[in-house]
Amino acid sequence: MLEDTERQYHHGRLRCALLDAARTILDHDGVDHLTIRAVARLAGVSHAAPANHFSDRKALLTALAMRNYYDLTWRVTQAIHASEDGTTDRLHGIADAFLDYALTYPHRFRLLWRGDLVNMKDPDLETTMNGLYAKLLAATSLDPSGKTNVSRAIAFWSMVHGYVALRIDAMFTPQPDERTGEPRLTAMINLLFAEE
Amino acid sequence: MLEDTERQYHHGRLRCALLDAARTILDHDGVDHLTIRAVARLAGVSHAAPANHFSDRKALLTALAMRNYYDLTWRVTQAIHASEDGTTDRLHGIADAFLDYALTYPHRFRLLWRGDLVNMKDPDLETTMNGLYAKLLAATSLDPSGKTNVSRAIAFWSMVHGYVALRIDAMFTPQPDERTGEPRLTAMINLLFAEE
DNA sequence: CTCTTATATTGACGATGTCAATATAAGGTC
């Protein structure tokens, strides 16, 4: 009756517990080991229990992806606020936030772009994604004069996304000297935003 | 005994026939429908026949990815040869080749980066990938003076890769006017290689 | 207490990757 975490028939918090278990499995073993049955096992319920909270495996993964999107958006927001004034500083902060998140939780980051596993048409998810995109667009293309440069914003996003994706898949190795601050990424951004 | 394509016990060409079937399924339904059994069905053999030619599903997908890498490398090479002299022209051609390949065969392109499905440590595959990387590096960073700029090469590759990936996943929609020539990508490259 | 609803369990089905055992073809050697 009271806050007994271990009473039978999980009750109430199962949905949250399932998402926690799912994230644990994702971080540990990757998304292909993230099966409904494995999540149920880790949460200590029967293999069909999740069906009451997630209609599909896709629904479960979509909810998990939403969590990750929130987390990533929060980190990017923090980076923007922590950065000093100036477009370039802001962009370095954003790029570092992306790379740091992706390197810390590669499986979480990868899930964000797995349209085959996640329902990208989910309204809530779309809202969250659009929020992140708006942040990127605003942070990138608003120069002091106030005019926007969409090509530059998309170039920035594409470059960061591509670099991070390739780094996760170990297509690049970071520069051996001076690991911190990701000099490679810094140099790339400076190239893109060179003063003419 | 002679060139009878339809004699029982497929003989000889099964490996090639399986790869053809695999590519057909990949293009049609995506990689998650590309099961060993489906490939065997399409090739008209029993579900365990492929095991003689591919030890694993991963081995099958790796061989298929290699085919795709060859194809992509060939297209990039063609683009380089067809481009007029000058670094910028060459890079526009390369980027267009990437984007065109990815938009024409999205599932093939995606497979190239699926480290969970493809054995990226396969020696032959690594050789092919390194060949493509070398082409990109050479085409990008050799300016007239002959000195290389690795950051710029990686920036270019990252940007193209990221843009193509995001385009495939429909995170961007191309500019409605003037579809040909991909003005967005062109503008992005010009930003990166702006004369200073 | 009873009825309703939400939630969890059990059991089943078809599909998959993979393995073991078996069958068949091809090619060389006599």
Added chain:
DNA sequence: GACCTTATATTGACATCGTCAATATAAGAG
């Protein structure tokens, strides 16, 4: 041709998966 070896294909089985249907149990309202 007969025989043996090897390559190749088939059949059957097993564990696992997502999903569904039927059932059981808890919680809450009246």
